[in-house]
Amino acid sequence: MRKRRRKKRRSNKKFIRISQIMIGIILVVGIIIAFNQYRINKDKIVYSNDVANGQSSDSDNKSNEVTAAEDNKGVPVLCFHSISDDPKAKSSIVIPKDKFKQDLQAVKDYGYTTLTIAQLNDYLFNNKPIPKKSVVISFDDGYKDNYTNAFPILKELNMNATIFVISSYLDGQVYMTPDEVKELSNYGIDIESHTFDHKQLSTLSYDEQYKELKDSKDSLEKLIGKPVTAIAYPEGKYNDDTKKAVVEAGYSMGFTIERGYADKDDSRVLLNRICIDYTYKPSDIKKVLENLRK
Ligand SMILES: [Zn+2]
Structure with a gap:
Protein backbone atom coordinates (compact mmCIF):
# COMPACT_ATOMS: atom_id res chain seq x y z
CA MET A 1 0.00 0.00 0.00
CA SER A 56 9.37 63.18 -47.00
CA SER A 57 5.69 63.50 -46.26
CA ASP A 58 3.51 66.44 -47.37
CA SER A 59 3.68 68.06 -43.96
CA ASP A 60 7.49 68.03 -44.12
CA ASN A 61 7.39 69.77 -47.53
CA LYS A 62 4.97 72.39 -46.28
CA SER A 63 7.15 73.25 -43.29
CA ASN A 64 10.04 73.90 -45.70
CA GLU A 65 7.98 76.30 -47.80
CA VAL A 66 7.21 79.96 -47.29
CA THR A 67 5.03 82.62 -48.92
CA ALA A 68 5.91 86.32 -49.26
CA ALA A 69 2.98 87.14 -46.93
CA GLU A 70 4.42 84.88 -44.19
CA ASP A 71 8.02 86.07 -44.55
CA ASN A 72 9.16 88.88 -46.84
CA LYS A 73 12.88 88.16 -46.56
CA GLY A 74 12.84 87.89 -50.36
CA VAL A 75 14.92 85.87 -52.81
CA PRO A 76 18.56 86.42 -53.73
CA VAL A 77 18.82 86.86 -57.52
CA LEU A 78 22.47 86.27 -58.36
CA CYS A 79 23.81 88.01 -61.45
CA PHE A 80 26.66 86.50 -63.47
CA HIS A 81 28.06 87.62 -66.84
CA SER A 82 30.80 85.70 -68.65
CA ILE A 83 32.09 82.23 -67.65
CA SER A 84 35.45 81.78 -69.36
CA ASP A 85 39.03 80.54 -68.94
CA ASP A 86 40.24 82.88 -71.72
CA PRO A 87 43.39 84.59 -70.34
CA LYS A 88 42.64 87.66 -72.51
CA ALA A 89 39.35 88.21 -70.70
CA LYS A 90 40.56 90.22 -67.72
CA SER A 91 37.40 91.75 -66.33
CA SER A 92 36.08 91.07 -62.83
CA ILE A 93 32.81 89.95 -64.41
CA VAL A 94 34.57 87.04 -66.15
CA ILE A 95 34.59 83.98 -63.89
CA PRO A 96 36.73 80.92 -64.73
CA LYS A 97 34.78 77.71 -65.36
CA ASP A 98 36.05 75.81 -62.28
CA LYS A 99 35.34 78.76 -60.01
CA PHE A 100 31.82 79.11 -61.41
CA LYS A 101 31.24 75.41 -60.76
CA GLN A 102 32.42 75.85 -57.15
CA ASP A 103 30.02 78.80 -56.75
CA LEU A 104 27.05 76.75 -57.98
CA GLN A 105 28.13 73.69 -56.00
CA ALA A 106 28.11 75.91 -52.89
CA VAL A 107 24.55 77.02 -53.70
CA LYS A 108 23.57 73.35 -53.93
CA ASP A 109 25.52 72.22 -50.85
CA TYR A 110 23.87 74.91 -48.73
CA GLY A 111 20.50 73.40 -49.69
CA TYR A 112 19.19 76.11 -52.03
CA THR A 113 16.59 75.51 -54.75
CA THR A 114 17.02 77.42 -58.03
CA LEU A 115 13.74 79.03 -59.11
CA THR A 116 12.52 79.75 -62.62
CA ILE A 117 11.55 83.34 -63.44
CA ALA A 118 7.84 82.30 -63.38
CA GLN A 119 8.24 80.79 -59.88
CA LEU A 120 9.85 84.03 -58.65
CA ASN A 121 7.00 86.05 -60.16
CA ASP A 122 4.38 83.80 -58.52
CA TYR A 123 6.12 84.04 -55.14
CA LEU A 124 6.47 87.85 -55.26
CA PHE A 125 3.13 88.83 -56.74
CA ASN A 126 0.73 85.86 -56.47
CA ASN A 127 1.65 84.73 -52.93
CA LYS A 128 2.62 81.22 -54.11
CA PRO A 129 4.88 79.25 -51.74
CA ILE A 130 8.53 78.52 -52.54
CA PRO A 131 11.16 76.54 -50.63
CA LYS A 132 12.54 78.64 -47.74
CA LYS A 133 16.02 78.40 -49.26
CA SER A 134 15.41 79.67 -52.80
CA VAL A 135 17.67 81.50 -55.23
CA VAL A 136 17.56 82.69 -58.86
CA ILE A 137 20.69 82.29 -61.01
CA SER A 138 20.83 84.92 -63.75
CA PHE A 139 23.27 85.96 -66.50
CA ASP A 140 23.42 89.30 -68.33
CA ASP A 141 24.31 89.90 -72.03
CA GLY A 142 24.00 86.36 -73.50
CA TYR A 143 27.69 85.57 -73.99
CA LYS A 144 28.65 82.58 -76.16
CA ASP A 145 30.35 81.06 -73.08
CA ASN A 146 26.99 80.90 -71.29
CA TYR A 147 26.19 78.16 -73.83
CA THR A 148 29.62 76.50 -74.10
CA ASN A 149 30.77 76.75 -70.45
CA ALA A 150 27.87 77.56 -68.09
CA PHE A 151 25.17 75.38 -69.67
CA PRO A 152 26.98 72.02 -69.17
CA ILE A 153 27.54 72.88 -65.48
CA LEU A 154 23.90 73.92 -64.99
CA LYS A 155 22.83 70.63 -66.60
CA GLU A 156 25.22 68.58 -64.48
CA LEU A 157 23.97 70.20 -61.26
CA ASN A 158 20.34 70.15 -62.47
CA MET A 159 19.77 73.86 -61.86
CA ASN A 160 17.36 76.40 -63.27
CA ALA A 161 18.74 79.68 -64.64
CA THR A 162 17.72 82.82 -66.51
CA ILE A 163 19.73 84.49 -69.29
CA PHE A 164 19.01 88.14 -70.16
CA VAL A 165 19.89 88.34 -73.86
CA ILE A 166 20.64 91.44 -76.00
CA SER A 167 18.43 90.50 -78.93
CA SER A 168 20.37 92.21 -81.75
CA TYR A 169 23.76 90.85 -80.58
CA LEU A 170 23.32 87.16 -81.44
CA ASP A 171 26.43 86.95 -83.65
CA GLY A 172 27.79 83.53 -82.69
CA GLN A 173 31.22 85.05 -81.94
CA VAL A 174 31.23 86.89 -78.60
CA TYR A 175 27.52 86.19 -78.09
CA MET A 176 25.37 83.11 -78.64
CA THR A 177 23.76 82.18 -81.97
CA PRO A 178 19.96 82.29 -82.28
CA ASP A 179 19.99 78.45 -82.47
CA GLU A 180 21.91 78.20 -79.20
CA VAL A 181 19.44 80.53 -77.50
CA LYS A 182 16.60 78.38 -78.80
CA GLU A 183 18.26 75.19 -77.59
CA LEU A 184 18.71 76.66 -74.08
CA SER A 185 15.08 77.73 -74.04
CA ASN A 186 13.89 74.29 -75.18
CA TYR A 187 15.95 72.71 -72.39
CA GLY A 188 14.24 74.92 -69.79
CA ILE A 189 16.66 77.82 -69.27
CA ASP A 190 14.61 81.04 -69.11
CA ILE A 191 15.49 83.42 -71.94
CA GLU A 192 14.56 86.99 -71.03
CA SER A 193 15.43 90.46 -72.37
CA HIS A 194 18.47 92.71 -71.86
CA THR A 195 17.06 95.20 -74.46
CA PHE A 196 17.51 95.26 -78.24
CA ASP A 197 20.83 97.11 -78.46
CA HIS A 198 22.19 97.41 -74.88
CA LYS A 199 21.69 101.19 -74.80
CA GLN A 200 21.62 102.84 -71.39
CA LEU A 201 17.89 103.36 -71.05
CA SER A 202 18.17 106.44 -68.82
CA THR A 203 19.89 108.35 -71.66
CA LEU A 204 16.97 107.76 -74.09
CA SER A 205 13.59 109.45 -74.60
CA TYR A 206 10.46 107.60 -73.55
CA ASP A 207 9.71 106.54 -77.14
CA GLU A 208 13.26 105.32 -77.71
CA GLN A 209 13.16 103.33 -74.49
CA TYR A 210 9.81 101.80 -75.41
CA LYS A 211 11.24 100.74 -78.80
CA GLU A 212 14.34 99.14 -77.20
CA LEU A 213 12.12 97.20 -74.81
CA LYS A 214 9.37 96.21 -77.25
CA ASP A 215 11.65 95.26 -80.17
CA SER A 216 13.70 92.92 -78.01
CA LYS A 217 10.62 91.31 -76.46
CA ASP A 218 9.04 90.74 -79.89
CA SER A 219 12.16 89.33 -81.54
CA LEU A 220 12.99 86.99 -78.62
CA GLU A 221 9.41 85.71 -78.43
CA LYS A 222 9.51 85.00 -82.16
CA LEU A 223 12.79 83.12 -81.75
CA ILE A 224 11.89 80.93 -78.75
CA GLY A 225 8.11 80.71 -79.21
CA LYS A 226 7.47 81.52 -75.54
CA PRO A 227 6.48 84.71 -73.67
CA VAL A 228 9.33 86.99 -72.56
CA THR A 229 8.21 88.54 -69.29
CA ALA A 230 11.32 89.96 -67.63
CA ILE A 231 14.01 92.51 -68.45
CA ALA A 232 17.36 93.38 -66.89
CA TYR A 233 18.39 97.00 -67.49
CA PRO A 234 21.79 97.45 -69.22
CA GLU A 235 24.29 98.49 -66.55
CA GLY A 236 21.34 98.67 -64.19
CA LYS A 237 20.45 102.19 -65.47
CA TYR A 238 16.83 103.39 -65.54
CA ASN A 239 14.68 106.47 -64.91
CA ASP A 240 10.98 107.22 -64.39
CA ASP A 241 10.26 106.76 -68.12
CA THR A 242 11.81 103.27 -67.96
CA LYS A 243 9.37 102.22 -65.24
CA LYS A 244 6.39 103.22 -67.40
CA ALA A 245 7.81 101.94 -70.69
CA VAL A 246 8.56 98.49 -69.20
CA VAL A 247 4.92 98.02 -68.19
CA GLU A 248 3.65 99.45 -71.51
CA ALA A 249 5.88 97.06 -73.47
CA GLY A 250 4.26 94.14 -71.60
CA TYR A 251 6.90 93.02 -69.10
CA SER A 252 5.90 91.88 -65.63
CA MET A 253 9.35 92.15 -63.99
CA GLY A 254 12.29 94.56 -64.33
CA PHE A 255 15.68 93.89 -62.69
CA THR A 256 18.30 96.40 -61.56
CA ILE A 257 21.77 95.68 -60.18
CA GLU A 258 20.98 97.39 -56.89
CA ARG A 259 22.26 95.08 -54.19
CA GLY A 260 19.61 93.29 -52.16
CA TYR A 261 17.05 90.50 -52.24
CA ALA A 262 14.06 90.67 -54.57
CA ASP A 263 11.10 91.06 -52.20
CA LYS A 264 7.45 91.97 -52.54
CA ASP A 265 8.05 95.52 -51.28
CA ASP A 266 10.17 96.21 -54.39
CA SER A 267 8.29 97.66 -57.33
CA ARG A 268 7.84 94.84 -59.87
CA VAL A 269 9.96 96.90 -62.31
CA LEU A 270 12.76 97.60 -59.79
CA LEU A 271 13.80 94.21 -58.44
CA ASN A 272 17.18 93.95 -56.71
CA ARG A 273 19.97 91.59 -57.70
CA ILE A 274 23.40 90.62 -56.39
CA CYS A 275 26.26 90.72 -58.92
CA ILE A 276 28.83 87.97 -58.42
CA ASP A 277 32.39 88.52 -59.69
CA TYR A 278 35.54 86.39 -59.65
CA THR A 279 36.54 87.57 -56.15
CA TYR A 280 33.70 85.60 -54.54
CA LYS A 281 34.66 82.42 -52.68
CA PRO A 282 32.09 79.66 -51.93
CA SER A 283 31.97 80.93 -48.32
CA ASP A 284 31.10 84.42 -49.65
CA ILE A 285 28.29 82.87 -51.69
CA LYS A 286 26.88 81.40 -48.47
CA LYS A 287 27.00 84.80 -46.73
CA VAL A 288 25.29 86.47 -49.67
CA LEU A 289 22.53 83.82 -49.73
CA GLU A 290 21.87 84.04 -46.00
CA ASN A 291 22.46 87.63 -44.97
CA LEU A 292 23.90 89.57 -47.91
CA ARG A 293 27.28 90.55 -46.44
CA LYS A 294 30.50 90.11 -48.40
ZN1 LIG B 1 24.74 94.16 -69.97
Whole structure:
Protein backbone atom coordinates (compact mmCIF):
# COMPACT_ATOMS: atom_id res chain seq x y z
CA MET A 1 0.00 0.00 0.00
CA ARG A 2 2.67 2.44 1.11
CA LYS A 3 4.74 1.60 -1.97
CA ARG A 4 1.82 2.28 -4.28
CA ARG A 5 1.04 5.62 -2.52
CA ARG A 6 4.65 6.66 -2.88
CA LYS A 7 4.51 5.74 -6.57
CA LYS A 8 1.33 7.80 -7.01
CA ARG A 9 2.92 10.83 -5.25
CA ARG A 10 5.98 10.53 -7.51
CA SER A 11 3.85 10.45 -10.68
CA ASN A 12 1.91 13.52 -9.45
CA LYS A 13 5.20 15.42 -9.03
CA LYS A 14 6.25 14.31 -12.54
CA PHE A 15 2.93 15.58 -13.98
CA ILE A 16 3.34 18.99 -12.31
CA ARG A 17 6.91 19.34 -13.59
CA ILE A 18 5.87 18.44 -17.20
CA SER A 19 2.99 20.89 -16.94
CA GLN A 20 5.35 23.64 -15.78
CA ILE A 21 7.73 22.94 -18.69
CA MET A 22 4.79 22.94 -21.18
CA ILE A 23 3.49 26.28 -19.81
CA GLY A 24 7.03 27.68 -20.02
CA ILE A 25 7.35 26.58 -23.67
CA ILE A 26 3.93 28.02 -24.53
CA LEU A 27 4.87 31.32 -22.88
CA VAL A 28 8.22 31.57 -24.73
CA VAL A 29 6.62 30.67 -28.10
CA GLY A 30 3.84 33.19 -27.41
CA ILE A 31 6.31 35.95 -26.63
CA ILE A 32 8.32 35.19 -29.82
CA ILE A 33 5.14 35.27 -31.98
CA ALA A 34 3.94 38.51 -30.35
CA PHE A 35 7.35 40.16 -30.82
CA ASN A 36 7.49 39.17 -34.52
CA GLN A 37 3.99 40.55 -35.07
CA TYR A 38 5.04 43.81 -33.44
CA ARG A 39 8.07 44.06 -35.76
CA ILE A 40 5.93 43.44 -38.87
CA ASN A 41 3.43 46.10 -37.79
CA LYS A 42 6.21 48.55 -37.01
CA ASP A 43 7.67 48.03 -40.50
CA LYS A 44 4.24 48.59 -42.03
CA ILE A 45 3.85 51.93 -40.24
CA VAL A 46 7.30 53.08 -41.32
CA TYR A 47 6.57 52.05 -44.92
CA SER A 48 3.20 53.84 -45.05
CA ASN A 49 4.89 57.11 -44.10
CA ASP A 50 7.23 56.73 -47.09
CA VAL A 51 10.17 57.44 -44.81
CA ALA A 52 11.54 54.01 -45.71
CA ASN A 53 11.53 55.12 -49.35
CA GLY A 54 13.54 58.23 -48.53
CA GLN A 55 10.58 60.50 -49.34
CA SER A 56 9.37 63.18 -47.00
CA SER A 57 5.69 63.50 -46.26
CA ASP A 58 3.51 66.44 -47.37
CA SER A 59 3.68 68.06 -43.96
CA ASP A 60 7.49 68.03 -44.12
CA ASN A 61 7.39 69.77 -47.53
CA LYS A 62 4.97 72.39 -46.28
CA SER A 63 7.15 73.25 -43.29
CA ASN A 64 10.04 73.90 -45.70
CA GLU A 65 7.98 76.30 -47.80
CA VAL A 66 7.21 79.96 -47.29
CA THR A 67 5.03 82.62 -48.92
CA ALA A 68 5.91 86.32 -49.26
CA ALA A 69 2.98 87.14 -46.93
CA GLU A 70 4.42 84.88 -44.19
CA ASP A 71 8.02 86.07 -44.55
CA ASN A 72 9.16 88.88 -46.84
CA LYS A 73 12.88 88.16 -46.56
CA GLY A 74 12.84 87.89 -50.36
CA VAL A 75 14.92 85.87 -52.81
CA PRO A 76 18.56 86.42 -53.73
CA VAL A 77 18.82 86.86 -57.52
CA LEU A 78 22.47 86.27 -58.36
CA CYS A 79 23.81 88.01 -61.45
CA PHE A 80 26.66 86.50 -63.47
CA HIS A 81 28.06 87.62 -66.84
CA SER A 82 30.80 85.70 -68.65
CA ILE A 83 32.09 82.23 -67.65
CA SER A 84 35.45 81.78 -69.36
CA ASP A 85 39.03 80.54 -68.94
CA ASP A 86 40.24 82.88 -71.72
CA PRO A 87 43.39 84.59 -70.34
CA LYS A 88 42.64 87.66 -72.51
CA ALA A 89 39.35 88.21 -70.70
CA LYS A 90 40.56 90.22 -67.72
CA SER A 91 37.40 91.75 -66.33
CA SER A 92 36.08 91.07 -62.83
CA ILE A 93 32.81 89.95 -64.41
CA VAL A 94 34.57 87.04 -66.15
CA ILE A 95 34.59 83.98 -63.89
CA PRO A 96 36.73 80.92 -64.73
CA LYS A 97 34.78 77.71 -65.36
CA ASP A 98 36.05 75.81 -62.28
CA LYS A 99 35.34 78.76 -60.01
CA PHE A 100 31.82 79.11 -61.41
CA LYS A 101 31.24 75.41 -60.76
CA GLN A 102 32.42 75.85 -57.15
CA ASP A 103 30.02 78.80 -56.75
CA LEU A 104 27.05 76.75 -57.98
CA GLN A 105 28.13 73.69 -56.00
CA ALA A 106 28.11 75.91 -52.89
CA VAL A 107 24.55 77.02 -53.70
CA LYS A 108 23.57 73.35 -53.93
CA ASP A 109 25.52 72.22 -50.85
CA TYR A 110 23.87 74.91 -48.73
CA GLY A 111 20.50 73.40 -49.69
CA TYR A 112 19.19 76.11 -52.03
CA THR A 113 16.59 75.51 -54.75
CA THR A 114 17.02 77.42 -58.03
CA LEU A 115 13.74 79.03 -59.11
CA THR A 116 12.52 79.75 -62.62
CA ILE A 117 11.55 83.34 -63.44
CA ALA A 118 7.84 82.30 -63.38
CA GLN A 119 8.24 80.79 -59.88
CA LEU A 120 9.85 84.03 -58.65
CA ASN A 121 7.00 86.05 -60.16
CA ASP A 122 4.38 83.80 -58.52
CA TYR A 123 6.12 84.04 -55.14
CA LEU A 124 6.47 87.85 -55.26
CA PHE A 125 3.13 88.83 -56.74
CA ASN A 126 0.73 85.86 -56.47
CA ASN A 127 1.65 84.73 -52.93
CA LYS A 128 2.62 81.22 -54.11
CA PRO A 129 4.88 79.25 -51.74
CA ILE A 130 8.53 78.52 -52.54
CA PRO A 131 11.16 76.54 -50.63
CA LYS A 132 12.54 78.64 -47.74
CA LYS A 133 16.02 78.40 -49.26
CA SER A 134 15.41 79.67 -52.80
CA VAL A 135 17.67 81.50 -55.23
CA VAL A 136 17.56 82.69 -58.86
CA ILE A 137 20.69 82.29 -61.01
CA SER A 138 20.83 84.92 -63.75
CA PHE A 139 23.27 85.96 -66.50
CA ASP A 140 23.42 89.30 -68.33
CA ASP A 141 24.31 89.90 -72.03
CA GLY A 142 24.00 86.36 -73.50
CA TYR A 143 27.69 85.57 -73.99
CA LYS A 144 28.65 82.58 -76.16
CA ASP A 145 30.35 81.06 -73.08
CA ASN A 146 26.99 80.90 -71.29
CA TYR A 147 26.19 78.16 -73.83
CA THR A 148 29.62 76.50 -74.10
CA ASN A 149 30.77 76.75 -70.45
CA ALA A 150 27.87 77.56 -68.09
CA PHE A 151 25.17 75.38 -69.67
CA PRO A 152 26.98 72.02 -69.17
CA ILE A 153 27.54 72.88 -65.48
CA LEU A 154 23.90 73.92 -64.99
CA LYS A 155 22.83 70.63 -66.60
CA GLU A 156 25.22 68.58 -64.48
CA LEU A 157 23.97 70.20 -61.26
CA ASN A 158 20.34 70.15 -62.47
CA MET A 159 19.77 73.86 -61.86
CA ASN A 160 17.36 76.40 -63.27
CA ALA A 161 18.74 79.68 -64.64
CA THR A 162 17.72 82.82 -66.51
CA ILE A 163 19.73 84.49 -69.29
CA PHE A 164 19.01 88.14 -70.16
CA VAL A 165 19.89 88.34 -73.86
CA ILE A 166 20.64 91.44 -76.00
CA SER A 167 18.43 90.50 -78.93
CA SER A 168 20.37 92.21 -81.75
CA TYR A 169 23.76 90.85 -80.58
CA LEU A 170 23.32 87.16 -81.44
CA ASP A 171 26.43 86.95 -83.65
CA GLY A 172 27.79 83.53 -82.69
CA GLN A 173 31.22 85.05 -81.94
CA VAL A 174 31.23 86.89 -78.60
CA TYR A 175 27.52 86.19 -78.09
CA MET A 176 25.37 83.11 -78.64
CA THR A 177 23.76 82.18 -81.97
CA PRO A 178 19.96 82.29 -82.28
CA ASP A 179 19.99 78.45 -82.47
CA GLU A 180 21.91 78.20 -79.20
CA VAL A 181 19.44 80.53 -77.50
CA LYS A 182 16.60 78.38 -78.80
CA GLU A 183 18.26 75.19 -77.59
CA LEU A 184 18.71 76.66 -74.08
CA SER A 185 15.08 77.73 -74.04
CA ASN A 186 13.89 74.29 -75.18
CA TYR A 187 15.95 72.71 -72.39
CA GLY A 188 14.24 74.92 -69.79
CA ILE A 189 16.66 77.82 -69.27
CA ASP A 190 14.61 81.04 -69.11
CA ILE A 191 15.49 83.42 -71.94
CA GLU A 192 14.56 86.99 -71.03
CA SER A 193 15.43 90.46 -72.37
CA HIS A 194 18.47 92.71 -71.86
CA THR A 195 17.06 95.20 -74.46
CA PHE A 196 17.51 95.26 -78.24
CA ASP A 197 20.83 97.11 -78.46
CA HIS A 198 22.19 97.41 -74.88
CA LYS A 199 21.69 101.19 -74.80
CA GLN A 200 21.62 102.84 -71.39
CA LEU A 201 17.89 103.36 -71.05
CA SER A 202 18.17 106.44 -68.82
CA THR A 203 19.89 108.35 -71.66
CA LEU A 204 16.97 107.76 -74.09
CA SER A 205 13.59 109.45 -74.60
CA TYR A 206 10.46 107.60 -73.55
CA ASP A 207 9.71 106.54 -77.14
CA GLU A 208 13.26 105.32 -77.71
CA GLN A 209 13.16 103.33 -74.49
CA TYR A 210 9.81 101.80 -75.41
CA LYS A 211 11.24 100.74 -78.80
CA GLU A 212 14.34 99.14 -77.20
CA LEU A 213 12.12 97.20 -74.81
CA LYS A 214 9.37 96.21 -77.25
CA ASP A 215 11.65 95.26 -80.17
CA SER A 216 13.70 92.92 -78.01
CA LYS A 217 10.62 91.31 -76.46
CA ASP A 218 9.04 90.74 -79.89
CA SER A 219 12.16 89.33 -81.54
CA LEU A 220 12.99 86.99 -78.62
CA GLU A 221 9.41 85.71 -78.43
CA LYS A 222 9.51 85.00 -82.16
CA LEU A 223 12.79 83.12 -81.75
CA ILE A 224 11.89 80.93 -78.75
CA GLY A 225 8.11 80.71 -79.21
CA LYS A 226 7.47 81.52 -75.54
CA PRO A 227 6.48 84.71 -73.67
CA VAL A 228 9.33 86.99 -72.56
CA THR A 229 8.21 88.54 -69.29
CA ALA A 230 11.32 89.96 -67.63
CA ILE A 231 14.01 92.51 -68.45
CA ALA A 232 17.36 93.38 -66.89
CA TYR A 233 18.39 97.00 -67.49
CA PRO A 234 21.79 97.45 -69.22
CA GLU A 235 24.29 98.49 -66.55
CA GLY A 236 21.34 98.67 -64.19
CA LYS A 237 20.45 102.19 -65.47
CA TYR A 238 16.83 103.39 -65.54
CA ASN A 239 14.68 106.47 -64.91
CA ASP A 240 10.98 107.22 -64.39
CA ASP A 241 10.26 106.76 -68.12
CA THR A 242 11.81 103.27 -67.96
CA LYS A 243 9.37 102.22 -65.24
CA LYS A 244 6.39 103.22 -67.40
CA ALA A 245 7.81 101.94 -70.69
CA VAL A 246 8.56 98.49 -69.20
CA VAL A 247 4.92 98.02 -68.19
CA GLU A 248 3.65 99.45 -71.51
CA ALA A 249 5.88 97.06 -73.47
CA GLY A 250 4.26 94.14 -71.60
CA TYR A 251 6.90 93.02 -69.10
CA SER A 252 5.90 91.88 -65.63
CA MET A 253 9.35 92.15 -63.99
CA GLY A 254 12.29 94.56 -64.33
CA PHE A 255 15.68 93.89 -62.69
CA THR A 256 18.30 96.40 -61.56
CA ILE A 257 21.77 95.68 -60.18
CA GLU A 258 20.98 97.39 -56.89
CA ARG A 259 22.26 95.08 -54.19
CA GLY A 260 19.61 93.29 -52.16
CA TYR A 261 17.05 90.50 -52.24
CA ALA A 262 14.06 90.67 -54.57
CA ASP A 263 11.10 91.06 -52.20
CA LYS A 264 7.45 91.97 -52.54
CA ASP A 265 8.05 95.52 -51.28
CA ASP A 266 10.17 96.21 -54.39
CA SER A 267 8.29 97.66 -57.33
CA ARG A 268 7.84 94.84 -59.87
CA VAL A 269 9.96 96.90 -62.31
CA LEU A 270 12.76 97.60 -59.79
CA LEU A 271 13.80 94.21 -58.44
CA ASN A 272 17.18 93.95 -56.71
CA ARG A 273 19.97 91.59 -57.70
CA ILE A 274 23.40 90.62 -56.39
CA CYS A 275 26.26 90.72 -58.92
CA ILE A 276 28.83 87.97 -58.42
CA ASP A 277 32.39 88.52 -59.69
CA TYR A 278 35.54 86.39 -59.65
CA THR A 279 36.54 87.57 -56.15
CA TYR A 280 33.70 85.60 -54.54
CA LYS A 281 34.66 82.42 -52.68
CA PRO A 282 32.09 79.66 -51.93
CA SER A 283 31.97 80.93 -48.32
CA ASP A 284 31.10 84.42 -49.65
CA ILE A 285 28.29 82.87 -51.69
CA LYS A 286 26.88 81.40 -48.47
CA LYS A 287 27.00 84.80 -46.73
CA VAL A 288 25.29 86.47 -49.67
CA LEU A 289 22.53 83.82 -49.73
CA GLU A 290 21.87 84.04 -46.00
CA ASN A 291 22.46 87.63 -44.97
CA LEU A 292 23.90 89.57 -47.91
CA ARG A 293 27.28 90.55 -46.44
CA LYS A 294 30.50 90.11 -48.40
ZN1 LIG B 1 24.74 94.16 -69.97
